[in-house]
Amino acid sequence: MKLLSRNGWILGLAAIFALLLVATKLIQPNFGASGVESLGRAALPFAFATAAQAIVVIAGGIDLSIASMMAVASVTAALLMDGASDAAVIPIVIFVLALGGVMGAINGLLIVLTRVPDIVVTLAMLFVWEGVALLILKAPGGAAAPWLMQSIVGGVTIPGIPETLTAWLPKSVLVLAVAVALIWVPLRRSKLGLSLYAIGSDPMAAFRSGVSVGRTKVLAYACTGVLAAMGGLSLTMSTGIGEPIPGPYLLASVAAVVLGGVVLGGGRGGLLGPIIAVFILRLVRMDLTLLSVDPNVTTIIEGTIMVVVVMFGGILAARRRR
Numbered sequence: 001m002k003l004l005s006r007n008g009w010i011l012g013l014a015a016i017f018a019l020l021l022v023a024t025k026l027i028q029p030n031f032g033a034s035g036v037e038s039l040g041r042a043a044l045p046f047a048f049a050t051a052a053q054a055i056v057v058i059a060g061g062i063d064l065s066i067a068s069m070m071a072v073a074s075v076t077a078a079l080l081m082d083g084a085s086d087a088a089v090i091p092i093v094i095f096v097l098a099l100g101g102v103m104g105a106i107n108g109l110l111i112v113l114t115r116v117p118d119i120v121v122t123l124a125m126l127f128v129w130e131g132v133a134l135l136i137l138k139a140p141g142g143a144a145a146p147w148l149m150q151s152i153v154g155g156v157t158i159p160g161i162p163e164t165l166t167a168w169l170p171k172s173v174l175v176l177a178v179a180v181a182l183i184w185v186p187l188r189r190s191k192l193g194l195s196l197y198a199i200g201s202d203p204m205a206a207f208r209s210g211v212s213v214g215r216t217k218v219l220a221y222a223c224t225g226v227l228a229a230m231g232g233l234s235l236t237m238s239t240g241i242g243e244p245i246p247g248p249y250l251l252a253s254v255a256a257v258v259l260g261g262v263v264l265g266g267g268r269g270g271l272l273g274p275i276i277a278v279f280i281l282r283l284v285r286m287d288l289t290l291l292s293v294d295p296n297v298t299t300i301i302e303g304t305i306m307v308v309v310v311m312f313g314g315i316l317a318a319r320r321r322r
Contacts, residue, residue, distance in 0.1 A: 078142025104225020200266020
């Protein structure tokens with residue numbers, strides 16, 4: 001019972017997602033493993049953006065420049081991979097992830113050193129990183145390594161298990177799970193992870209307990225930058241090119257973070273709930289498309305859901321502070 005009460009929100013989100021899958025099957029009887037695979041690839045950049053946003057929100061901040069950092073990572077990867085050998089791809093990926101960490105750390109340092117609110121600094125950096133992306137590539141271009149693109153296409157193959165079963169586990173979801181776990185699991189169990197929750201709950205109390213608030217905040221933004229770079233890489237892997245114009249990942253990431261149970265203002269939540277929330281929001285969009293709803297109306301409905309979720313999260317955060 002204690003486990004159920006502790007993870008009730010996540011279990012509720014999982015139940016909603018399962019019901020939506022059933023509804024999708026009723027709307028489109030042909031919906032199957034290929035549909036789940038398409039959903040996984042479509043949700044991949046949004047999931048990385050949401051995981052990135054969740055870490056900094058847990059630490060009591062917010063990052064409005066995530067989509068722009070994703071654009072910088074996307075065009076950098078596409079430009080460096082264009083014509084590169086297969087052996088050079090892994091070093092390029094490592095460089096792009098390091099670049100993301102540097103961009104995030106710069107955001108964090110500016111916030112700590114200037115003491116300007118996170119929302120103001122990251123709003124300004126949104127335009128800075130967008131400009132950097134456009135300097136690297138003025139228009140969509142470059143290329144992704146073919147084997148890297150194939151790593152998120154199709155279902156997972158497991159020896160000894162029929163492909164009809166493994167096809168329901170998309171490679172994109174496996175890549176997402178492994179990549180996020182490599183960042184979040186060590187972070188969550190480390191002293192830094194405890195510090196993130198501490199400064200998110202009460203920065204003054206954390207400081208009096210010996211937590212270096214400034215250092216923790218910078219490292220939180222650096223982790224956010226690395227995950228944003230993963231999102232940019234996944235975007236290049238999905239499309240095969242680099243996209244210098246930031247996509248619609250900012251509001252979507254904030255909405256998924258709030259829907260996933262992370263409290264605006266910090267101190268509570270994790271990454272599993274927000275990632276499930278991403279798939280819920282993407283599946284809602286898919287269902288609206290299958291119902292032949294006008295794309296403009298679909299955008300209005302999707303935007304309304306996001307705004308309502310964010311407003312609700314803001315109200316809950318305000319009540320919690322009072």
